[in-house]
Amino acid sequence: MDPVTIGVLALVALLVLIGLRVPIAASLIAVSFVGIWAVAGLRPAMSMLSTIPYTTSASWTLSSIPMFLLMGYIAFHSGLTRGLFEAARVWWGWLPGGLAIASLAGASGFAAVSGSSVACSAAIGRIAVPEMARAGYDLRIATGSVAAGGTIGALIPPSIILILFGIQAETSINDLFLGGLILGLGSLAFYVAAVLIVWWRHPERLPRAAGHSMGDRWKKTLEIWPVLLLIGAVFGGLFSGIFTATEAGAFGSFMALAIGIGRRTLSWARFKESLVDTLLSSGSLFIIAIGANLFTRLVAMSGLSMQMGDFVDGLGLGTLTLLLLIVLIYLVIGMFLEPIGALLLTLPLFLPVLAEHGVDKLWFGLLVAKLLEIGMITPPVGLNVFVIHSVARDYVRLEQIFAGIVPFILADLALVATMLALRGFM
Amino acid sequence: MLNLLETAIARLSMVLGALVLLAMMLQVVIDVFTRTFLGAGFPATPDLVGKYYMVAVSVLPLALTELKRRHIEATVFTHNLRGVPLRVVQMLGFGIFTAVLAVMTWGSGQEAIRQMSRGAYIEAGTLKFITWPSYWILPISFALALVVLLIRIFETLTGRFGDHDDDPVGALEDMQEEI
Amino acid sequence: DTIRATSGFGPNHAIAKDVYPAMFAKLSELTDGRWKGRDTPSGLVAPNEMSTGLRDGVTDFGPLLMPYFIADYPESAMMSELSMLGSSAQVVSAAVTEYVVTCAPCQAEFKRNGQVYLGSDATPLYDILSTKPVKTLEDMKGLKIRSGSPFYAAFIEKTGGAPVQMPSSELFESLSQGVIDATFSSPHEVIANRLGDVVDYVTEIEEGVFNGAATTTASKMLWDRMSAEDRGALATASQYGLVAGVDGFGKQIEEVRAEKLVTFIAPDQSLIDARDSFNAERLANAATILEGRGVTDAQAKIDRYKALIDKWEGLITPEMTPDELAALRTKEIWSKIDLASYGE
Numbered sequence: 001m002d003p004v005t006i007g008v009l010a011l012v013a014l015l016v017l018i019g020l021r022v023p024i025a026a027s028l029i030a031v032s033f034v035g036i037w038a039v040a041g042l043r044p045a046m047s048m049l050s051t052i053p054y055t056t057s058a059s060w061t062l063s064s065i066p067m068f069l070l071m072g073y074i075a076f077h078s079g080l081t082r083g084l085f086e087a088a089r090v091w092w093g094w095l096p097g098g099l100a101i102a103s104l105a106g107a108s109g110f111a112a113v114s115g116s117s118v119a120c121s122a123a124i125g126r127i128a129v130p131e132m133a134r135a136g137y138d139l140r141i142a143t144g145s146v147a148a149g150g151t152i153g154a155l156i157p158p159s160i161i162l163i164l165f166g167i168q169a170e171t172s173i174n175d176l177f178l179g180g181l182i183l184g185l186g187s188l189a190f191y192v193a194a195v196l197i198v199w200w201r202h203p204e205r206l207p208r209a210a211g212h213s214m215g216d217r218w219k220k221t222l223e224i225w226p227v228l229l230l231i232g233a234v235f236g237g238l239f240s241g242i243f244t245a246t247e248a249g250a251f252g253s254f255m256a257l258a259i260g261i262g263r264r265t266l267s268w269a270r271f272k273e274s275l276v277d278t279l280l281s282s283g284s285l286f287i288i289a290i291g292a293n294l295f296t297r298l299v300a301m302s303g304l305s306m307q308m309g310d311f312v313d314g315l316g317l318g319t320l321t322l323l324l325l326i327v328l329i330y331l332v333i334g335m336f337l338e339p340i341g342a343l344l345l346t347l348p349l350f351l352p353v354l355a356e357h358g359v360d361k362l363w364f365g366l367l368v369a370k371l372l373e374i375g376m377i378t379p380p381v382g383l384n385v386f387v388i389h390s391v392a393r394d395y396v397r398l399e400q401i402f403a404g405i406v407p408f409i410l411a412d413l414a415l416v417a418t419m420l421a422l423r424g425f426m
Numbered sequence: 427m428l429n430l431l432e433t434a435i436a437r438l439s440m441v442l443g444a445l446v447l448l449a450m451m452l453q454v455v456i457d458v459f460t461r462t463f464l465g466a467g468f469p470a471t472p473d474l475v476g477k478y479y480m481v482a483v484s485v486l487p488l489a490l491t492e493l494k495r496r497h498i499e500a501t502v503f504t505h506n507l508r509g510v511p512l513r514v515v516q517m518l519g520f521g522i523f524t525a526v527l528a529v530m531t532w533g534s535g536q537e538a539i540r541q542m543s544r545g546a547y548i549e550a551g552t553l554k555f556i557t558w559p560s561y562w563i564l565p566i567s568f569a570l571a572l573v574v575l576l577i578r579i580f581e582t583l584t585g586r587f588g589d590h591d592d593d594p595v596g597a598l599e600d601m602q603e604e605i
Numbered sequence: 606d607t608i609r610a611t612s613g614f615g616p617n618h619a620i621a622k623d624v625y626p627a628m629f630a631k632l633s634e635l636t637d638g639r640w641k642g643r644d645t646p647s648g649l650v651a652p653n654e655m656s657t658g659l660r661d662g663v664t665d666f667g668p669l670l671m672p673y674f675i676a677d678y679p680e681s682a683m684m685s686e687l688s689m690l691g692s693s694a695q696v697v698s699a700a701v702t703e704y705v706v707t708c709a710p711c712q713a714e715f716k717r718n719g720q721v722y723l724g725s726d727a728t729p730l731y732d733i734l735s736t737k738p739v740k741t742l743e744d745m746k747g748l749k750i751r752s753g754s755p756f757y758a759a760f761i762e763k764t765g766g767a768p769v770q771m772p773s774s775e776l777f778e779s780l781s782q783g784v785i786d787a788t789f790s791s792p793h794e795v796i797a798n799r800l801g802d803v804v805d806y807v808t809e810i811e812e813g814v815f816n817g818a819a820t821t822t823a824s825k826m827l828w829d830r831m832s833a834e835d836r837g838a839l840a841t842a843s844q845y846g847l848v849a850g851v852d853g854f855g856k857q858i859e860e861v862r863a864e865k866l867v868t869f870i871a872p873d874q875s876l877i878d879a880r881d882s883f884n885a886e887r888l889a890n891a892a893t894i895l896e897g898r899g900v901t902d903a904q905a906k907i908d909r910y911k912a913l914i915d916k917w918e919g920l921i922t923p924e925m926t927p928d929e930l931a932a933l934r935t936k937e938i939w940s941k942i943d944l945a946s947y948g949e
């Protein structure tokens with residue numbers, strides 16, 4: 001069997017196993033192992049299974065993910081977040097989809113301190129979802145808005161994916177960051193539009209709260225000073241150069257813990273619960289990250305990606321058709337691979353082709369970042385959706401979150417179409 | 427007997443995991459603090475966090491995650507199954523997960539033995555930072571998870587495993603009462 | 606036959622752009638097209654997985670950064686402790702390669718890991734790349750500088766700065782936000798790692814090089830597929846690649862200067878003196894440090910390496926072309942090796 005066939009069969013096998021309720025991590029690892037064995041032999045397959053779990057998890061940079069999860073859980077269990085959403089509700093609850101919009105805005109805010117999409121979802125997920133559920137929001141739109149909001153985390157700087165693109169494609173990272181800021185805010189605007197459209201079609205899914213007087217509002221706002229202190233400390237420390245984006249999560253957890261203890265709202269039992277919840281989320285997420293990493297190696301090894309590059313190159317398409325095809329390819333890749341691996345795998349294939357067509361690298365970098373982030377919320381392997389599932393799985397099924405994502409994917413596609421249309425002006 | 431084993435595994439992973447999480451948080455904060463106010467950070471923080479704490483936080487909870495049935499799976503095509511078809515689907519999931527864990531336990535164990543025999547270390551600043559023990563975190567964690575999965579297979583075969591789909595709405599009501 | 610190489614550092618890295626393309630072109634020429642090469646620059650084997658990747662045939666060929674696996678290569682990575690020796694990257698690259706090829710304990714290390722060593726490159730001399738001007742010893746006080754190896758960490762401590770360890774993936778952000786003030790690196794990284802976007806000054810302290818990369822390393826499984834003649838062709842072609850890579854670094858530095866991407870600062874005498882006294886002390890202690898790592902008879906080995914540096918300082922002249930350099934390395938190093946038994 002030739003390697004490309006093996007690659008295609010692996011994709012099919014993965015879909016079947018996931019559909020048959022085999023845990024997603026086990027499906028990814030099993031298919032990768034058998035696939036690498038078929039392409040390259042048992043020894044390389046064994047070798048990768050022996051080393052990649054270590055090299056994937058032994059990462060200082062990824063440490064922000066459990067730390068942001070811990071911060072979210074401590075903030076939730078000590079009642080900090082409840083106040084925050086109370087305040088959001090008295091201010092914006094009367095607006096159509098006000099809480100969903102507040103969550104999106106909150107995710108965009110966290111995007112400025114976290115470099116990755118998963119860390120951003122982890123930080124905001126535990127805070128926002130239960131509060132929206134309590135306000136009577138449809139669980140699909142509640143979880144979908146947070147999973148989608150997390151993707152803004154990798155667009156607004158700092159952004160690991162844009163730094164990587166800048167280095168690999170010899171593009172100014174400062175320019176990419178400026179573009180990423182605009183793109184992130186653009187995404188926020190499109191997501192807000194998606195929420196409003198859902199509200200317009202199904203007002204019962206996003207119930208509006210009664211209006212509140214200004215006095216009420218300020219009273220509620222003053223009550224949330226501990227959260228404002230937490231947020232202020234994290235942002236202040238980051239922007240004054242005291243700590244890095246990776247360290248921000250640990251510092252945030254520490255602050256949340258200190259505030260919870262100081263206000264006596266965090267009991268010993270709830271503190272333990274925060275730790276166990278964090279472990280359970282890490283336990284379910286990192287093994288999927290290991291699986292997704294192994295699967296990326298299989299795709300690299302099978303030559304499927306190279307074949308794709310040659311195929312696209314050989315078609316001799318016009319620039320717009322070529323770009324549409326590449327958009328389509330990234331959407332499919334994004335279904336299965338994680339963004340960093342997918343970026344590393346595909347850039348060497350597409351950059352030369354696009355250079356021939358005179359496509360601006362800065363614009364393309366932003367497009368790729370956006371497309372790969374869409375992959376974070378598309379089935380079957382959507383890491384952001386898994387994060388939200390892991391923090392909200394007591395009351396929402398995975399499929400419901402994927403269903404809730406649909407309006408936001410449509411918004412993303414509209415944004416991608418806008419980017420394609422605006423390309424001529426860059 | 428099996429219950430006793432499950433409880434022991436759960437306790438062990440909770441206590442160790444929680445300690446690692448706290449150590450990670452405190453060490454990063456201390457590193458930031460000493461770097462800012464004393465000029466030099468806590469030695470080897472990125473290495474200790476990356477090579478030890480992160481490996482532990484990533485894989486040590488695997489057994490606990492299965493005990494609490496928190497591994498992420500898609501139930502969209504299977505949530506109406508009952509009886510024998512449900513048992514078959516459950517067995518497929520447990521079987522594949524068990525096979526994967528068995529291979530990873532063996533493979534990462536071989537790797538840990540190799541790293542130990544070389545006395546693997548890295549150079550962190552001017553320090554010699556020993557890394558080989560961190561490789562043992564993987565086979566130990568995978569083996570713990572493997573034990574839990576074997577218990578699951580035994581339970582499924584003997585009809586004692588009564589996993590039903592979650593009741594999201596009921597759980598939400600429980601949560602609202604609790605808080 | 607095709608060599609499946611994995612340069613691992615991405616499509617824009619010198620290994621993917623200069624070293625491997627030049628090497629594969631030469632290999633194809635020397636073997637009349639019997640052997641070709643194909644590089645997967647990223648996504649298959651990461652640099653920190655390269656040792657097992659080569660051993661188990663995940664890839665045929667790749668760059669091995671020995672400091673990542675220092676416990677596996679105490680003898681072959683010895684020269685990173687002698688980073689202060691040598692006046693140019695081409696000299697260091699040739700001397701390190703000759704040393705490892707002709708060092709029995711080094712060869713045993715590669716053999717034990719299922720690999721065949723075919724050469725090292727070296728970076729240009731390291732400077733201080735910083736966000737604020739550094740000219741005097743006084744300017745070093747309290748400066749937070751990222752250090753990639755014990756050699757630089759010790760130098761930073763000695764001159765009153767604060768060494769900070771962080772992965773290279775965080776370098777850009779940390780410089781940009783002021784978490785650190787500077788990094789020790791070659792000025793070609795102003796372009797290669799986009800550091801020019803955050804760094805404004807380069808203090809030309811010329812302190813050491815990075816020489817710990819066995820950039821052309823073959824899997825033993827590939828070596829077993831090759832005849833003695835084709836092995837010779839691969840060893841020769843590797844020298845052409847390595848020379849081209851070092852040459853590429855030089856061109857990037859010229860570009861940094863020509864386009865005035867940063868301000869170059871000449872260090873004053875206080876900083877130069879601090880460097881020279883540090884280097885003298887470090888060199889005097891090198892044998893002790895190396896024996897602590899398990900290198901036996903270290904002083905004799907240091908002396909042999911010093912002699913090789915002197916030899917190549919005499920052989921290499923600034924006006925040599927890359928092809929002449931590669932031919933010289935082939936003649937001086939590889940023509941004396943029996944390739945039927947090398948690596949076995």
Ligand code: NA
Pocket residue numbers: 110111112113114115116152153154155156157158159
């Ligand atoms: Na961000």
Ligand code: NA
Pocket residue numbers: 334335336337374375376377378379380381382383
């Ligand atoms: Na996806």
